[in-house]
Amino acid sequence: MREAGPRVLLKRLREMMAEALEPQERLDRIVREIAQNMVAEVCSLYILRADSVLELYATEGLNPKAVHLAQLRLGQGLVGTIAASARPLNLTDAQKHPAFTYLPETGEEVYHSFLGVPVLRAGRTLGVLVVQNRTMRHYREDEVEALETVAMVVAEMIATGDLARLNRPGIELDLRRSVSLKGIVFNEGIGLGHVILHEPRIVVTNLFNEDSERELERLEEALSSLRLSIDDMLSRRDVAFEGEHRAVLEAYRMFANDRGWVRRLEEAVRNGLTAEAAVEKVQSDMRARMLHMTDPYLRERMSDFDDLANRLLRQLMGRGPDAIAEIMPKDAILVARSMGAAELLDYPRERLRGLVLEEGAPTSHIVIVARAIGVPTVGQVKGVVSLAENGDAIIVDGEDGQVHLRPQADIEAAYAEKVRFRARRQQLYRELRHEPAVTKDGVPIELLMNAGLAVDLPQLAQSGAAGIGLFRTELQFMVALTFPRVEAQERLYREVLDAADGKPVTFRTIDIGGDKVLPYFKSAQHEENPALGWRAIRLTLDRPALLRTQIRALLKAAGGRELKVMLPMVTLVDEIRQARAIIDREVRHLSRFAYLLPTSLKLGAMIEVPALLWQLDELMQAVDFVSVGSNDLFQFVTATDRGNTIVADRFDPLCVPFLRLLRQIVQAGQAGHTPVTLCGELAGRPISAMALLGVGFRSISMAAASIGPVKAMLRELPLQELTELMDRLLANHAAKHDIRAELTQFAARHDIPL
The missing domain is CATH 3.20.20.60 (Phosphoenolpyruvate-binding domains)
Structure with missing residues (x-):
């Protein structure tokens, strides 16, 4: 990549995102710009559909007729492997890789070197961005970093819904698809409403920086403030903050002082991102990689890291701890990995319709409190936090342990009727409250x-x-x-x-x-x-x-x-x-x-x-x-x-x-x-x-x-x-x-x- 390549490329992408372009034209220009900037003969963008198929949405260098025709299943071929693992692939000779799958309609057989990175948002894979060259070469580390940075910008484009107009009947993108997840009933009842994330992901809208040195200063100020706040928490007599114990805070301190993490943040800023966008990018990259780890200790540390990164984002964006109340809907379904018992009581009960937890047990503190205040609760719903966004429609079924995220209209209608039926039964029970509890005999x-x-x-x-x-x-x-x-x-x-x-x-x-x-x-x-x-x-x-x-x-x-x-x-x-x-x-x-x-x-x-x-x-x-x-x-x-x-x-x-x-x-x-x-x-x-x-x-x-x-x-x-x-x-x-x-x-x- 040419000198200052990432910064020039990000500047061009920012200009394109501001132009009034049709979605397909915007994608075509983006891949063309990336190919030119990275001196690549091919640049292709594959987007993950709701049916777990990666579809070629735009290309510069491959056969243009293959767009929307070339497809790979999740896990199939090099592109499918990248999407499934959420890890980049940097290959000198792609065709010798055991996962290589030949798609004759693309005409890619003449290209040897291959660099593909996942298009990630909040740890979720939305697609894959690829560059290729005829000559056998190994892409440098700074080129991999640059392509990952560009992929983050593309992820935001996908997430904003601008590409929805490209959908054909029966085909929808993965981001907004309906998802049904199975968990364990912790408290009975049915709740219909909209997602409120207990530790909400902060959506970064300002991606590109005007002054890298100033952004590096902001990052260092926020990191210093974060470290001081963690030291302050650890010095408190009760050694707890929002119910989290000392071991968690020690892990926070370790992460906050980790030079590798800070170096990656600084590198992303130097490549043209704002401090907030840099945190979001590094957080998303790390989350995607660690989600595939089987070691429970390392997975738990990822939760600590997530919390720390969210705190850093709030420092950078000036968000106070009360900001969540401002966005809480009147029919809130609270979604969290885990929570302290006291934290649930911070939410207005009259707005709370349900609780969904990734972790927890029927006898955990939070569940006891949820039962006490009569909130339908389903726990051990794996992956729900990363799949959900604030404001998503959601149904919590505390009868069979189902959670329906962004439910289809017929499912929503069926549950609405179920809720009405339960309400009629509750009215019957209210009428019985003054009647004696006496058996028929x-x-x-x-x-x-x-x-x-x-x-x-x-x-x-x-x-x-x-x-x-x-x-x-x-x-x-x-x-x-x-x-x-x-x-x-x-x-x-x-x-x-x-x-x-x-x-x-x-x-x-x-x-x-x-x-x-x-x-x-x-x-x-x-x-x-x-x-x-x-x-x-x-x-x-x-x-x-x-x-x-x-x-x-x-x-x-x-x-x-x-x-x-x-x-x-x-x-x-x-x-x-x-x-x-x-x-x-x-x-x-x-x-x-x-x-x-x-x-x-x-x-x-x-x-x-x-x-x-x-x-x-x-x-x-x-x-x-x-x-x-x-x-x-x-x-x-x-x-x-x-x-x-x-x-x-x-x-x-x-x-x-x-x-x-x-x-x-x-x-x-x-x-x-x-x-x-x-x-x-x-x-x-x-x-x-x-x-x-x-x-x-x-x-x-x-x-x-x-x-x-x-x-x-x-x-x-x-x-x-x-x-x-x-x-x-x-x-x-x-x-x-x-x-x-x-x-x-x-x-x-x-x-x-x-």
């Missing part, structure tokens, strides 16, 4: 709701719940940057009891550890299996100050009212005795200072650890009530990690062994005259709630949104007949019965809505 059932944040409280009245069967106190800790002080805890607990207005509330003591990691509280050692490790009551008995502070806040908040406290993950009855001693000590302390105490104090335990199943008689004497944590109990009984997608659905909770176990707990409670409740996902689905009632439960606690469907089911349920059926199914000889199928048939015979 007159047996009263206590339907309680789960909660954990102040935003949950209005749902107590709206759902018609009889009370709060599980208040997860740890959520307050998870959305905070430091341990909530006793005053803050007391304020929340009093607010909960005030909202309950005399209805029962069961507070579970702080259940952290395991998957619930607080950024400001870390275990002293790495745990290979945190679900079975230092968590819940084990942690609070080892750190009694934590439990004492919480109990003191609960006692003060409940002054003059009943207080129900439940201990999580109890393994031995002796742990209950230890906890009771801490509670008694706090009662004595407050009495000494004449505080108003609760009128009654009831202590319960969660049955989650199988070891308690062999201590049931002793347990029922040691507590005032028990609550079955069906999620963890099922996980531990079946040795199934709920966060492991390979085995998470391997066993059905409505299987004979697990239902026998649940019936055994109910019978132990009856024998010990101890109330038994079940909290967990089993309680929130009509068919599994029906099974629970059939094995003897008369109190179940669930998400507020589930109370309507469960109440509609039980009001049509002949419980005595169901109990007799369950007894037969759980008898020894019935071990091979499909309980779910039997219950579905029972419901159909009795017109029970499921």
Whole structure:
């Protein structure tokens, strides 16, 4: 390439982009200009269509009749290989490469040297740009860099939609095609709306620089500012920023000081790009390469790098952290790789219609909060962040785990009808909220709701719940940057009891550890299996100050009212005795200072650890009530990690062994005259709630949104007949019965809505 070639070429491209040209004429002139500037005999542009075919859209040097006729599948030939790998190919003799595919219509057999680069935008391949020469030569590194820079400009042209007018019937470009992705349902519901990226890609519109030296100064100023901000984050007492932990910030600092990264940025600026465009180009190149890496550690580092590059772009473009609120649509579907629990609450709930995550697990913090505020959520949707753009139409199906990005009109219409149907059902459930929760044969059932944040409280009245069967106190800790002080805890607990207005509330003591990691509280050692490790009551008995502070806040908040406290993950009855001693000590302390105490104090335990199943008689004497944590109990009984997608659905909770176990707990409670409740996902689905009632439960606690469907089911349920059926199914000889199928048939015979 001639001296100052890239700068001259970018200047010519800028002039062409400003001219009023037809799309095909613009492309033809671009490839001609590139060929002339790079002293190449051929320059060709292939664009990736929605059907994964690379079509020749423009060429200088090859047979012009091959335009729109020459085609290669993704992965086919040299061009297809570049598109699939997102990596350039620089070949002295292209025809000797094993991937070479001869296209006779192009007349390219006389050309030997070959340089092809992917046309990338935000890490997505939109096409391939190629130059060729007859002589055998290896293109220099600066020529590769220049062609990549030009490819970035071409990518912006494709993305602006100017080429859409070239589409022929039935053929569309890859950028705007409809995509359906499969994930895992984290929270039920259906959301129709438009994409808002949690870490939005900043679209760089000013690509070409007028003064390279000034742009280099701007880049250095932004980098210095970025490094200072990272150092400041690391020096903060809580060592966290937007929920991200120290290890991530250390990775940011490493990247921000990486000379290789900075050198590539500076080189792109010297080639004629603005500082912003240089960051976008280097970020896109690196993302495309690392997306093909299989090492999970390196892929995770790519996420760190992405965040860092976005922060640098915001520094350069003067975007504050509140800029996202300005572009948030009224029907927002939030799309993110992952998020902290507190971050979701920063978005206005009234605008939020759904949440899509590339990562996450059903028990992750963000999912717990999403359930609490009733946002349909689908997780583990691989690739959705790179495929989505702000403002794209999107549908989140929290019933079967589908995410439809830029859906076709017929799919959108079908889902709109589905949403209307769900709305009609919700109206039916709202009408039921003041009706008693009584079975068809007159047996009263206590339907309680789960909660954990102040935003949950209005749902107590709206759902018609009889009370709060599980208040997860740890959520307050998870959305905070430091341990909530006793005053803050007391304020929340009093607010909960005030909202309950005399209805029962069961507070579970702080259940952290395991998957619930607080950024400001870390275990002293790495745990290979945190679900079975230092968590819940084990942690609070080892750190009694934590439990004492919480109990003191609960006692003060409940002054003059009943207080129900439940201990999580109890393994031995002796742990209950230890906890009771801490509670008694706090009662004595407050009495000494004449505080108003609760009128009654009831202590319960969660049955989650199988070891308690062999201590049931002793347990029922040691507590005032028990609550079955069906999620963890099922996980531990079946040795199934709920966060492991390979085995998470391997066993059905409505299987004979697990239902026998649940019936055994109910019978132990009856024998010990101890109330038994079940909290967990089993309680929130009509068919599994029906099974629970059939094995003897008369109190179940669930998400507020589930109370309507469960109440509609039980009001049509002949419980005595169901109990007799369950007894037969759980008898020894019935071990091979499909309980779910039997219950579905029972419901159909009795017109029970499921």
